[in-house]
Amino acid sequence: MPFLNGGRGPASEEPSDAGPQPSHPTPAAATDLVTARKQLLTRAEGSKRIDAPGLRRVLVDLHDFWLTTKAAEIGIKPGSGFAIVAVGGLGRQELLPHSDLDLILLHDEMDPSLVSEVADQIWYPLWDAHIKLDHSVRTVSQALQVAASDMSAALGLLEARHIAGDEDLSRLLIGGIRQQWRADIRSRFPGLVDQARDRWRRTGSIAHRAEPDLKFGRGGLRDVHMLDALAIAQLTDGMAALRPDSPGGGLRQAYTRLLDVRTELHRITGRPREQLRAQDADEIGAALRIGDRFELARTISDSARTISYAVDVGLRTSSNSLPRKGLSKLRRSPIRRPLDEGVVEHQGEVALARNAFPSKDPGLILRVAAASARTGLPMAASTLARLADFAPELREPWPADALSDLLVLLGSGEHMLGPIEALDRTGLWGRLIPEWGAVRDLPPRDAMHTWTVDRHLVETAANASALTTRVSRPDLLVLGALIHDLGKGRGADHSVVGAELANQVGNRIGLWPEDVATLSMMVRYHLLLPEMATRRDLDDPATVQSVVDTLGGSRVLLELLAALSEADSLATGPGVWGDWKASLIGELVRRCLRLMEGGELSTPDPLTPELIALAEAGGISVDLVNTDNPHTFAVTMIAPEQPGLLSRMAGVLSLRGLRLLSAVVQSHAGSAVNTFLVSPIFGDPGEVGLLRQQLIQAVEGGIDVIARLDAKERDTAPPAPPDGSVSPAVPALFAQAPPRVIWFDGYDDSSVILELRAGDRVGLLARVSAVLENHGAFITWAKVATLGGSVVDSFCIRLPGDGSSVRDQLERAILAVVPPPAPPREHDDKPGKSGVPIG
Known part of the structure; x- marks a missing residue:
């Protein structure tokens, strides 16, 4: 240690008269x-x-x-x-x-x-x-x-x-x-953090290293010593609010397990080693009665992840608890900024609002996690502890808002990693997906794989979120990515077992039966395209016919499997996805699409007699009714057709704090008849009379809807990180996948169908419809769907002119108002040299 002399010679100090009488060394x-x-x-x-x-x-x-x-x-x-x-x-x-x-x-x-x-x-x-x-x-x-x-x-x-x-x-x-x-x-706190980060850069993360450094690696013994030092400084209790029944069994149990492994490493090797090597793993596992090297790897990963989570919480808590000096002592307490119903931002963390009651709100777990992923802010440890102690199980099937929050979480790309890890370490993730326990910290048997199985699934979902605009069902893509290997570790073909588990998961989270079937097929055949493309002759018509027959001729399933194959390969390890593999799978998909029949374009359902009567009566009317979900409402707005009407209607709903889930835009007898499915961000939707009054003001030009939406978006932007924070906030206004505008021929020579696939933002429908209307496009009808953090919006429009230049100009204007694609992913945890954590 630096404070030790380290030499073998005699020591000299200041004089004193008292002391023991020396004798000869023995x-x-x-x-x-x-x-x-x-x-x-x-x-x-x-x-x-x-x-x-x-x-x-x-x-x-x-x-x-x-x-x-x-x-x-x-x-x-x-x-x-x-x-x-x-x-x-x-x-x-x-x-x-x-x-x-x-x-x-x-x-x-x-x-x-x-x-x-x-x-x-x-x-x-x-x-x-x-x-x-x-x-x-x-x-x-x-x-x-x-x-x-x-x-x-x-x-x-x-x-x-x-x-x-x-x-x-x-x-x-x-x-x-x-x-x-x-x-x-x-x-001294900044220097302590810098010292830890330098150590982590040198040694990497224990949970994802082939031959981990048990003492100095991230999630290792030295990290717990650092937490103990912060506890002595009275900045944190060092326990990260982990309960004994949490995965990893709490911080002290995780520490003791790693200490036991290090003890046996010393005893077996006869040397003071800190790095666990593959050749010692089986003997250490047997000595500790854990099992073979794979079971030992699982135990080490579990313990290291528990310690890593405790370190994240401890550093964050300590940063917020640092003593103030001078005028900073007079600073007012941080403001609790609302993020969602029952969810606020407080001191750079996502926390529960004062009026939130976890025992009465089962969906609060996912709402908190979605807010964390959306804003890039970590979840407060005290909030997770309250949720673990008091939040009840979600009823089955889940309500629609809970599924929507899960999709927001899964659609956030790499920003989902932190929230899911925090939920998993506190036992909440396993409560949402009970099947997760079989793959938690499960080491891969194939050296090609970089991550443990559970981390591989989350990495695949993160990769899939960047591909959502390639498919018409982005919700099913991220869900399939999350569970595609859920059948591993159960002693049978993981694709077959996983398909059955997908049925369980799909039914539990509230998917429609046909979507459950598609999700199950995704899991069952997630290896189909890579295997057929790389092992079979693509020039043989039987190859393409076999794929089409297996998928039942479903174009939707084919495009989902193509995107999942890429996301899965990228999450497997370096070099698994490349130009050669991408070109083979791409060619197989193109040949399958040519063989499949083209599907019919969707159209809105016909208007009901009641809506027809209201449209023929003229004037402006607003109706708001409850749905089967207590947090979801149907709003029908009818007004005389005029340019910019759809933008104003959608904008008024967004300004009222109503999150748009879907919309059907139609017209009859010179009146627009638009029905919106909405969910309030906070509280209830308010009085329908006030909503009608605001719509009248917007129609008459008394409200600049787009300007107010811009102001609202600025007000709800992610907060700047607090002074001294360890993990700064990340931008929220990014789409994980690049936006796409797809054109289809319409039902007659005067119309075309424009499909927008993009990330969501405040008032997106109002902004896009304003672009269409400002460019002279007349909207005949529209079908709008928000799937988590993604939108798939279809507009049947008549353009003021024909030709590619008109479409290109309109497309550029639309892409200017949707969230831009997120920056490329960067990983903090660099994988080890082998797919198996310790061998």
């Missing part, structure tokens, strides 16, 4: 210590073999006994002015078989010659017995000075423990170090 005692250590480590297998926790305890007792005996022998006793203090593993009472001894000889300004002779009588027997020793000789003030200037020294001294001698002297050191640490934590 190296034989240290030799006995070495002999006892060897006997402990070479006992036969079976009942006489001490388990890992027991071995650590015996080693601590053995070294404590030797040091106290040696101290008594040379006169280091209470009131002597000398004390022996342990740091490191012995200080924590976690001594491993081949750990160094980290010792401090503490003295009270004693005579330098006496200090030197006393030190020699402790250090020389240990050196001569070839015991690895890190040592120093300090006064209390000297130790405090070293700790004040050296971060590693300070962290080491925070673990100090009195062994022998003057206990008051040790207590003065330990208390002084802790008081100094608490007083200086505001200035």
